[in-house]
Amino acid sequence: MTQPIVDTLCVIGPGLIGSSVLRRARLDSAIARETIAVDRDEQVCARVCELDLADIITTDALRGAAEADVVMLCVPVGAIATVAAEILPVMKPGAILTDVGSTRRSVVDAIAPHLRPDVAYVPAHPMAGTEHSGPDAGFATLFENRWCLLTPLENTSSKAIATIEALWHAMGARTRVMDIDHHDRICAIVSHVPHLLAFSICHTADTLADELRSEVLDFAASGFRDFTRIAASDPIMWRDIFLNNREAILEMLERFAQDAQKMATAIREGDEATIVSSVERGRAIRRSLIENRQA
Numbered sequence: 008m009t010q011p012i013v014d015t016l017c018v019i020g021p022g023l024i025g026s027s028v029l030r031r032a033r034l035d036s037a038i039a040r041e042t043i044a045v046d047r048d049e050q051v052c053a054r055v056c057e058l059d060l061a062d063i064i065t066t067d068a069l070r071g072a073a074e075a076d077v078v079m080l081c082v083p084v085g086a087i088a089t090v091a092a093e094i095l096p097v098m099k100p101g102a103i104l105t106d107v108g109s110t111r112r113s114v115v116d117a118i119a120p121h122l123r124p125d126v127a128y129v130p131a132h133p134m135a136g137t138e139h140s141g142p143d144a145g146f147a148t149l150f151e152n153r154w155c156l157l158t159p160l161e162n163t164s165s166k167a168i169a170t171i172e173a174l175w176h177a178m179g180a181r182t183r184v185m186d187i188d189h190h191d192r193i194c195a196i197v198s199h200v201p202h203l204l205a206f207s208i209c210h211t212a213d214t215l216a217d218e219l220r221s222e223v224l225d226f227a228a229s230g231f232r233d234f235t236r237i238a239a240s241d242p243i244m245w246r247d248i249f250l251n252n253r254e255a256i257l258e259m260l261e262r263f264a265q266d267a268q269k270m271a272t273a274i275r276e277g278d279e280a281t282i283v284s285s286v287e288r289g290r291a292i293r294r295s296l297i298e299n300r301q302a
């Protein structure tokens with residue numbers, strides 16, 4: 008029998024993303040020989056146990072990390088560096104630390120002082136998810152045909168990078184290695200600012216409902232519903248993302264505001280050509296996303 012990609016895989020934070028990884032590992036013995044799930048929340052551990060998602064389930068991060076060959080941190084961005092600092096001293100020599108956090112620069116900088124020369128750190132962010140969270144929300148096919156963006160440090164061994172890439176390939180994902188700051192700018196425009204806009208437009212509509220004393224949201228058309236699906240996402244997760252990718256988000260938000268302002272000017276001035284060309288451009292982009300099966 009061929010060796011699995013990882014001997015012992017420890018997932019810390021088996022919520023939407025972590026439980027999806029564990030579900031996939033349950034289905035495919037080529038991923039890991041043994042799995043460990045760690046969560047500080049006893050109720051999450053109890054649920055992971057009921058769902059039979061891992062071989063060992065514990066609230067003790069040190070125990071899980073000490074036994075693992077790969078430790079994957081799937082906790083909110085604001086908790087990643089704290090958990091990393093706690094577990095790094097007990098990790099096995101030669102083991103790999105990875106995390107799935109949605110932002111990179113501040114996390115990598117906060118982890119850097121705690122790194123050991125004999126433990127590789129390979130951040131890997133799956134560009135896949137939903138607006139739901141917790142262990143019940145996960146599913147084994149979540150990463151199929153999705154990108155996973157790896158942002159290793161310059162001195163990270165190519166063997167460790169290859170192991171994490173193999174892990175994500177086995178989960179159905181495509182991988183791309185990229186620069187840390189490049190990652191944060193891309194994610195700001197394709198993920199973080201769209202979430203910000205969805206939260207904000209819900210807020211605006213709700214405030215208007217108060218002012219008009221009307222059930223504005225009861226009349227939400229399907230466009231509003233499609234556009235705001237992501238506004239149902241977890242507040243702690245998004246607080247952490249916004250605060251940890253501050254510069255790139257503010258830059259992209261400013262660019263967006265300029266484009267929205269151009270549309271406002273075109274509408275005010277009855278500039279048909281600008282309005283039509285903007286809608287045409289959006290339509291072409293949306294159609295190409297569907298053709299590439301990313302929508």
Ligand SMILES: NC(=O)C1=CN([C@@H]2O[C@H](COP(=O)(O)OP(=O)(O)OC[C@H]3O[C@@H](n4cnc5c(N)ncnc54)[C@H](O)[C@@H]3O)[C@@H](O)[C@H]2O)C=CC1
Nearest residue numbers: 020022023024046047081082083084108109136137140141
């Ligand atoms: N939700 C999404 O669509 C995506 C999320 N991500 C990233 O993945 C990570 C996890 O997100 P989700 O799975 O959505 O979150 P989740 O809320 O579903 O699960 C997070 C889990 O971490 C546990 N946790 C929190 N702090 C902990 C700590 N200090 N020690 C141990 N466990 C702890 C929580 O109890 C929870 O079970 C985040 O960093 C997020 O930015 C990445 C891609 C997509």
Ligand SMILES: O=C(O)C(=O)Cc1ccc(O)cc1
Nearest residue numbers: 109134135136137138198237
């Ligand atoms: O629900 C959706 O469509 C998402 O976009 C989920 C998501 C959230 C955060 C990420 O870092 C990546 C993907």
